[in-house]
Amino acid sequence: MDIVTAIVGRLLKAVITLLMIVILNFFLIHAAPGDPAAVMAGEAGAADAKYIAQLREQFGLDQPLMVQFWNYVSGVLQLDLGYSYRQQMPVLDLILERLPATLILTLTAFGMSLLLGIVFGLAAAARQGKWSDTVITSLSLLFYATPLFWVALMAVVLFSVKLGWFPAFGYETVGADYVGFQMVLDRLKHLVLPAFTLGLFFMAVYLRMTRSSVLEVSQMDFVKTARAKGLQENVIRRRHILRNALLPVVTLAGLQAGQLVGGAVLTETVFAWPGIGRLMFESLTARDYNTLLGVFLISAAMVILFNVVTDLVYRLIDPRIGAGGAA
Amino acid sequence: MGCPRTVCEVKETGRNNSVATKTGKNQMMKRLVTSLMAMTLAGAVHAENRLDIVVQPEPPSLMLGLVSNGPTQLVAGDIYESLLRYDTDLNPMPSLASEWEISDDALTYTFKLREDVTWHDGEPFTAEDVVFSVDKFLRETHARLRVSLEHVESVTAPDAHTVVFKLKQPFGPFIGVFEAGTMPMIPKHIYEGTDYKTNPANNTPIGTGPFKFEAWEKGSYIHLVKNEDYYLDGKPAIDDVYYRVIPDAASRAVAFENGDVDVLPGGSVENWDVKRLIEMDGVCSTGHGWEYFAPHAMAWMNNREGPTSSKAFRKAVMYATDREFVKDVIWNGYGKVATSPVSSKTNFYSDDTVMYDYDPDKARELLAESGYDGETVRILPLPYGETWQRWAEAMKQNLEEVGVNVQVVATDVAGWNQKQAEWDFDIAFTYLYQYGDPALGVARSYLASNIAKGSPWNNVAGYENPKVDDLFAKAAVAATPEERQALYTEIQQILVDDVPVAWQLEIEFPTIYRCNVKDLVTTAIGVNDGMRDAYLED
Numbered sequence: 067m068d069i070v071t072a073i074v075g076r077l078l079k080a081v082i083t084l085l086m087i088v089i090l091n092f093f094l095i096h097a098a099p100g101d102p103a104a105v106m107a108g109e110a111g112a113a114d115a116k117y118i119a120q121l122r123e124q125f126g127l128d129q130p131l132m133v134q135f136w137n138y139v140s141g142v143l144q145l146d147l148g149y150s151y152r153q154q155m156p157v158l159d160l161i162l163e164r165l166p167a168t169l170i171l172t173l174t175a176f177g178m179s180l181l182l183g184i185v186f187g188l189a190a191a192a193r194q195g196k197w198s199d200t201v202i203t204s205l206s207l208l209f210y211a212t213p214l215f216w217v218a219l220m221a222v223v224l225f226s227v228k229l230g231w232f233p234a235f236g237y238e239t240v241g242a243d244y245v246g247f248q249m250v251l252d253r254l255k256h257l258v259l260p261a262f263t264l265g266l267f268f269m270a271v272y273l274r275m276t277r278s279s280v281l282e283v284s285q286m287d288f289v290k291t292a293r294a295k296g297l298q299e300n301v302i303r304r305r306h307i308l309r310n311a312l313l314p315v316v317t318l319a320g321l322q323a324g325q326l327v328g329g330a331v332l333t334e335t336v337f338a339w340p341g342i343g344r345l346m347f348e349s350l351t352a353r354d355y356n357t358l359l360g361v362f363l364i365s366a367a368m369v370i371l372f373n374v375v376t377d378l379v380y381r382l383i384d385p386r387i388g389a390g391g392a393a
Numbered sequence: 394m395g396c397p398r399t400v401c402e403v404k405e406t407g408r409n410n411s412v413a414t415k416t417g418k419n420q421m422m423k424r425l426v427t428s429l430m431a432m433t434l435a436g437a438v439h440a441e442n443r444l445d446i447v448v449q450p451e452p453p454s455l456m457l458g459l460v461s462n463g464p465t466q467l468v469a470g471d472i473y474e475s476l477l478r479y480d481t482d483l484n485p486m487p488s489l490a491s492e493w494e495i496s497d498d499a500l501t502y503t504f505k506l507r508e509d510v511t512w513h514d515g516e517p518f519t520a521e522d523v524v525f526s527v528d529k530f531l532r533e534t535h536a537r538l539r540v541s542l543e544h545v546e547s548v549t550a551p552d553a554h555t556v557v558f559k560l561k562q563p564f565g566p567f568i569g570v571f572e573a574g575t576m577p578m579i580p581k582h583i584y585e586g587t588d589y590k591t592n593p594a595n596n597t598p599i600g601t602g603p604f605k606f607e608a609w610e611k612g613s614y615i616h617l618v619k620n621e622d623y624y625l626d627g628k629p630a631i632d633d634v635y636y637r638v639i640p641d642a643a644s645r646a647v648a649f650e651n652g653d654v655d656v657l658p659g660g661s662v663e664n665w666d667v668k669r670l671i672e673m674d675g676v677c678s679t680g681h682g683w684e685y686f687a688p689h690a691m692a693w694m695n696n697r698e699g700p701t702s703s704k705a706f707r708k709a710v711m712y713a714t715d716r717e718f719v720k721d722v723i724w725n726g727y728g729k730v731a732t733s734p735v736s737s738k739t740n741f742y743s744d745d746t747v748m749y750d751y752d753p754d755k756a757r758e759l760l761a762e763s764g765y766d767g768e769t770v771r772i773l774p775l776p777y778g779e780t781w782q783r784w785a786e787a788m789k790q791n792l793e794e795v796g797v798n799v800q801v802v803a804t805d806v807a808g809w810n811q812k813q814a815e816w817d818f819d820i821a822f823t824y825l826y827q828y829g830d831p832a833l834g835v836a837r838s839y840l841a842s843n844i845a846k847g848s849p850w851n852n853v854a855g856y857e858n859p860k861v862d863d864l865f866a867k868a869a870v871a872a873t874p875e876e877r878q879a880l881y882t883e884i885q886q887i888l889v890d891d892v893p894v895a896w897q898l899e900i901e902f903p904t905i906y907r908c909n910v911k912d913l914v915t916t917a918i919g920v921n922d923g924m925r926d927a928y929l930e931d
Contacts, residue, residue, distance in 0.1 A: 100807025109462035115848045117536040152453050234647045240614045240635050338639040340612025353807045
């Protein structure tokens with residue numbers, strides 16, 4: 067199968083999957099207890115039934131569920147994700163406003179965790195059984211097992227409150243109006259703690275996966291054959307072991323990369339990072355249906371997109387997949 | 394701005410690290426790290442005459458005429474104004490109106506407006522704006538005000554700086570509705586003839602207040618700047634106000650500790666952090682600034698069915714719960730045990746009622762009298778953070794000590810709303826604002842006419858007493874304060890004896906701030922309109 071056909075086929079499947087997700091999410095969210103009009107009316111103080119009814123009518127919540135569903139789906143098909151009744155702006159604008167912050171955070175965390183995970187995983191595998199291997203694997207187990215919010219709070223206490231090295235929260239120094247290089251530096255320093263916190267867990271996962279995969283592949287017959295042929299050790303490592311050992315890591319990275327868009331709720335909340343994870347949480351609390359559905363849709367789209375990308379990366383790492391149509 | 398001390402510290406750090414910096418690359422890295430840290434350390438230092446205040450959650454909009462939730466009132470209270478302000482004893486003070494007069498028959502309210510007020514876009518503020526705001530805009534959009542406006546027959550502007558409200562009948566609490574969050578003034582020249590909800594000006598609100606809207610970085614901060622044309626000489630004294638959005642309570646506490654924010658409005662941090670923060674050097678706190686709202690914490694008891702339908706059982710709940718403990722431990726001593734449906738901060742409170750002191754033995758007697766047979770009583774905590782969860786657990790423990798089986802039902806805000814609206818609870822925690830007068834903030838919870846499934850903001854307990862209904866109706870329109878006091882005293886005596894609701898605490902959410910911020914809380918709505926008078930002492 068040539069690569070273009072493969073991509074087109076995957077994208078078609080992706081569109082159908084997305085549509086299924088929209089339908090499922092819509093009915094699941096509406097099945098949850100709670101009424102957005104009552105939440106908003108409550109916040110307005112002293113709301114009577116008349117006011118709640120007025121809000122329901124205003125947002126179309128008084129219509130039958132199937133009518134609401136049809137309105138929503140026909141909107142989505144025209145790339146209109148609806149209007150956020152809580153934030154009083156179009157959902158797409160709301161998401162696009164928050165997306166850059168989330169992408170900066172999650173991609174940094176993702177890149178950092180992947181790079182460090184693979185590097186330390188390789189290092190640990192190369193030193194199997196030695197004390198350095200024990201230290202690396204023990205630490206990774208610790209990072210893997212520690213709850214994210216606790217790591218976040220401890221990072222704030224240590225690096226912000228005690229040492230004063232990094233800001234405790236936020237995306238930029240408010241009111242400083244930095245430009246150019248200073249602005250980049252300012253954003254970077256705000257990025258350190260949240261990215262580190264978010265990346266730590268994933269780093270541990272990649273590290274352990276890389277280590278065990280490398281050790282497993284090292285024992286395989288084709289590696290022994292390569293050695294018997296007299297190939298240089300670094301060639302064997304790079305071309306035979308690493309390439310094969312990275313396949314499961316890439317699979318995992320692909321799956322997790324997709325989740326990064328919607329998966330930073332805790333980190334974004336603790337570090338007051340103005341991203342989509344927080345938007346999702348706030349919308350959930352207020353039962354802001356359209357915003358929630360919009361965030362879910364974008365997150366799902368990202369998961370699907372990254373799955374397609376993972377398939378393509380597979381082909382680059384392992385040429386047999388493309389040639390044999392094993393995908 | 395700038396801070397030599399922190400820069401020195403950074404240089405020092407750089408020197409200490411120099412052992413590791415041998416190569417050119419390392420030198421570059423060192424410079425990069427040094428710059429990063431210099432900015433980090435400098436970041437927490439604010440410009441002069443700037444205040445950073447926490448706002449939580451992020452307001453959905455700053456258009457106070459359309460959205461009147463707490464966070465919107467906090468921020469937009471600096472942008473919009475009303476005719477009056479109220480001191481901490483709820484006495485009216487001038488604001489956009491310099492004088493006012495109430496006729497002897499209590500049917501005509503005449504306000505003289507200041508003549509030197511302009512909107513933030515330079516247009517003059519006139520009586521026409523008042524008429525438009527009240528009679529057109531707010532009558533359509535403001536859920537709370539329009540209940541009071543039902544008593545208003547007409548609003549007219551005999552001249553550019555006089556406004557006359559004519560009432561259909563005397564309505565005692567009327568003088569208390571001219572507060573910015575209740576009756577914000579809306580610019581007629583911008584909103585007349587438009588769709589209020591989609592008017593682009595909603596994103597760049599224009600008021601007459603001491604601060605102008607400057608920028609809103611969603612999810613991060615709202616920036617207001619001093620209104621240079623404000624009508625009071627020398628005010629405001631602050632140049633910039635940044636409302637900072639920090640969603641996590643622990644992070645808000647850290648932000649204050651670090652110096653990133655200067656003011657934590659009431660309820661910004663969990664109660665167990667309050668004590669630690671107010672013991673820091675240079676930190677002050679006050680429980681004032683909530684008098685207008687007088688948040689009254691209470692637990693609805695389902696009067697319709699289950700154990701709580703028995704008056705003896707409800708009285709047992711009152712005697713079994715140690716509310717002094719809750720005040721001292723869970724609320725760090727802030728607030729006051731509530732003895733009546735009316736807060737002692739609200740007008741017409743009476744202490745001439747039955748008192749329910751903590752008395753487990755009496756509770757056991759009453760339980761036996763009620764015929765309670767061990768059914769599970771479901772308590773619905775208020776899902777507003779850990780403090781409320783602990784409060785529900787304290788009540789559970791108290792009730793279990795006297796032999797009641799209790800289940801605490803966990804839910805989120807939307808679920809909590811729905812369970813109350815559908816009457817699906819035995820005991821449900823809430824707190825309600827009283828707005829200075831029982832007719833505005835108390836009657837709604839006890840009137841039989843206010844029982845309606847589907848709304849969590851009415852007589853949720855399902856209490857019905859025709860005599861109480863009649864007394865509330867008379868008290869709202871009684872002509873003199875003395876008559877009203879007598880009627881409200883009688884109401885309180887009946888209600889406290891019937892215990893339709895377990896009143897808990899008159900809450901005081903402490904405002905925590907740096908002591909160099911002066912005159913922050915001077916009115917009954919506290920920080921909501923505090924920036925007008927606040928200033929920073931050197």
